[in-house]
Amino acid sequence: MRPIALAALLTLPAGLALAAPSAPSPALIAAVKAPSRTPANVARDRYRHPAETLAFFGVKPTDTVVEIWPSGGWYTEILAPYTLRRGTLYAAGPSEKGLAGVAKLRAAHPSVYAKVKTAIFPAVAGQPGVPAGTADVVLTFRNVHNWRFGATDQTQAAFDQMFAMLKPGGTLGVEEHRLPETMDTALEGKSGYMRRSSVIAFAKKAGFTFAGESQVNANPKDTHDYPGGVWTLPPNYAEKDKDRAKYAAIGESDRMTLKFVKPR
Structure with a gap:
């Protein structure tokens, strides 16, 4: 188990165990080791812990899974590859252009990505969204700050739509x-x-129940106070070569990994 920063422990609500x-x-594990994965992405597994993260969220290969803003x-x-044979995967992006990365993967490995469905998120009337009440799991990785501080604050609308697309009892996983x-x-x-309390507040307002959290993506080396924000750290290195070795030693950001459930 990864080390847990004392500060992270102190912020847990009373009575909530890790x-x-x-x-x-x-x-x-087989999906994480899929030969179709990009080597550069595999190299980042040590920071992102995909197997442990998806296991914590309870994602099963038979699920209908929605990945929000996959970039x-x-x-x-x-x-x-995890959902290929028995499940369904939606890639939900802000626009068709925002799903270009998925289209590139499909072109490179059509047999792996042929069944991946696409949708617009957040969707407005007339746009192809994820049908309401059809998803077992909705996942979003490092996107909440984008909704909160873009040209228009979309955060609550995003959580509301994620709530709507889930089946009763379905899971929302947020990193x-x-x-x-x-x-x-x-x-x-x-x-x-983002503050953990801010993310939880948006989710609860949408109707979710907070179901727990994991510290698998915690990074106690992260001081959270860089000149270029979180983008100072790898893989972005916003300061370019300035103090690059220092930031490389810190690694990728300290991340919360939160699980919510849509009440039955």
């Missing part, structure tokens, strides 16, 4: 760059980090 680590299934498809490379609760909330607006 979730016990879940053992990834053989099918999930280049880092997690899509695992979810597509996000974590801003310590003791740090100035104004940093949420420019750093790329």
